[in-house]
Amino acid sequence: MNFWSQALVIARRDLRIEARAGEVTGVILPFAAIAVFVVPLATDTLTVRLADLGWPVYWLVSLLFGMSVALRNSATESPTQRRHLLLLGVDPVARFAGRAGAAAVLMIAVMSVTAPLMVLFYDPDGLPPIALWAGVVVLFSTGLAMLATLAGDVTVGLRARSMLAPLLVAPLAVPLVVGSARAVESVGRGTSTLGPLMLLVIADLGLAISAIVTAQPLEEATT
Amino acid sequence: MTSDTTRSWVNPVMGAVSVLAIGAGLWTAFTSAPDSEQGNFVRILYIHVPSAWLAFLAFGVTALGSAGWLIRKKLRWDRLAEASAELGVLFTAIALFTGALWGKPVWGKYWDWGDARMASTALMFFVYLGYLALRRATPDPTQRARRSAVLGLVAVVQVPLVYFSVTLWRTLHQPFTIRPDGIQMDSSMVVALLTNLAAFTILYVALLVARYRLPGEVAGTATVPAGAAVTAPNLRSEP
Numbered sequence: 001m002n003f004w005s006q007a008l009v010i011a012r013r014d015l016r017i018e019a020r021a022g023e024v025t026g027v028i029l030p031f032a033a034i035a036v037f038v039v040p041l042a043t044d045t046l047t048v049r050l051a052d053l054g055w056p057v058y059w060l061v062s063l064l065f066g067m068s069v070a071l072r073n074s075a076t077e078s079p080t081q082r083r084h085l086l087l088l089g090v091d092p093v094a095r096f097a098g099r100a101g102a103a104a105v106l107m108i109a110v111m112s113v114t115a116p117l118m119v120l121f122y123d124p125d126g127l128p129p130i131a132l133w134a135g136v137v138v139l140f141s142t143g144l145a146m147l148a149t150l151a152g153d154v155t156v157g158l159r160a161r162s163m164l165a166p167l168l169v170a171p172l173a174v175p176l177v178v179g180s181a182r183a184v185e186s187v188g189r190g191t192s193t194l195g196p197l198m199l200l201v202i203a204d205l206g207l208a209i210s211a212i213v214t215a216q217p218l219e220e221a222t223t
Numbered sequence: 224m225t226s227d228t229t230r231s232w233v234n235p236v237m238g239a240v241s242v243l244a245i246g247a248g249l250w251t252a253f254t255s256a257p258d259s260e261q262g263n264f265v266r267i268l269y270i271h272v273p274s275a276w277l278a279f280l281a282f283g284v285t286a287l288g289s290a291g292w293l294i295r296k297k298l299r300w301d302r303l304a305e306a307s308a309e310l311g312v313l314f315t316a317i318a319l320f321t322g323a324l325w326g327k328p329v330w331g332k333y334w335d336w337g338d339a340r341m342a343s344t345a346l347m348f349f350v351y352l353g354y355l356a357l358r359r360a361t362p363d364p365t366q367r368a369r370r371s372a373v374l375g376l377v378a379v380v381q382v383p384l385v386y387f388s389v390t391l392w393r394t395l396h397q398p399f400t401i402r403p404d405g406i407q408m409d410s411s412m413v414v415a416l417l418t419n420l421a422a423f424t425i426l427y428v429a430l431l432v433a434r435y436r437l438p439g440e441v442a443g444t445a446t447v448p449a450g451a452a453v454t455a456p457n458l459r460s461e462p
Binding site: 150154160164170206210214218 | 384
């Protein structure tokens with residue numbers, strides 16, 4: 001099996017486990033929808049324009065629940081599973097790519113549901129074209145999935161994992177949040193989307209290179 | 224006898240040199256000319272700028288130690304990375320605090336979200352707090368070294384981003400003062416700034432050496448948890 005076949009098999013395995021466990025669709029996604037719904041209730045809508053809060057809330061929810069998607073329990077491999085994959089000769093980078101790919105697909109699904117809810121509840125000014133929004137969501141999800149998978153691997157097996165991994169991911173994910181938010185805002189402002197999109201692409205490339213460089217030592221650390 | 228005990232003169236000598244250097248730095252900071260616009264508040268920058276520079280240096284050394292560990296698998300590289308990261312966090316905190324202190328009289332507020340350098344420095348601070356938290360959460364020394372080496376290499380990407388943030392993004396922060404086309408400061412201020420840069424660097428090296436030489440038991444990185452040797456008392460009397 002070549003690299004991409006291995007990555008595809010790992011991604012399909014993770015998605016199949018999710019289809020059976022329903023952790024994202026049954027727990028994380030409804031919780032994300034509630035989060036989008038709760039903010040207007042906690043805001044004085046007579047003095048605060050909800051339209052201004054829509055996109056910031058959307059990216060915040062995407063970041064927090066995106067991390068939950070990538071670090072979900074059903075995606076955590078036991079040391080035995082990891083040793084098994086190692087003995088089968090699965091490339092550590094392909095394993096990483098497969099797991100991050102599956103997490104990105106699930107994140108895109110969550111963001112695709114929360115986006116119309118955000119538009120419905122907040123009615124933001126100047127909606128971006130669907131193609132631009134879709135491109136930004138794909139770049140954001142891919143970067144966040146790589147980052148959270150990396151943090152998940154670094155903290156696997158630690159008792160403080162559930163708190164430690166988000167602590168590592170949140171500050172490093174800021175370029176993704178800034179790039180995504182600015183790209184979408186640029187439509188309303190009439191400025192170029194090229195700069196923010198370049199920031200997202202560079203962040204994704206940087207994370208991909210980090211994953212390639214660190215996959216082998218992380219494999220040794222977790223098996 | 225280990226090298227730690229045979230070279231017991233290193234820490235006192237480094238400490239004495241640091242005290243002298245910091246003394247010289249403070250003297251130049253208080254005797255240099257006040258700024259035409261900032262007045263005496265410019266003297267805060269003689270601590271702020273060296274702290275920020277040392278934060279960059281310290282995190283760079285952490286990345287070097289991380290790469291060294293991944294290549295050579297010797298725990299001394301991990302000790303170097305750990306020692307430098309702790310100092311980097313300390314100097315970043317000092318840079319953030321002194322920056323806020325300077326910002327209030329000069330910009331009119333302690334914190335400005337429009338300043339890319341401040342926001343990115345704070346993010347760098349949080350990432351390395353996470354790095355130290357990861358170290359504390361991993362009891363096994365080899366696992367700790369391997370995992371933190373990976374994070375140390377990934378996190379250092381922030382250093383050039385913070386450094387170049389004044390030119391990459393919209394910011395309140397002043398651009399580079401020392402540039403190829405000349406130095407945009409009075410000569411006494413340049414002397415004070417460079418003296419303090421040198422003094423803080425000497426202090427960093429002294430603290431790094433002292434922290435690196437600290438035994439694992441004292442540094443809190445020992446493999447056996449405290450109290451492991453204590454066993455439950457046998458209350459039953461012998462037959």
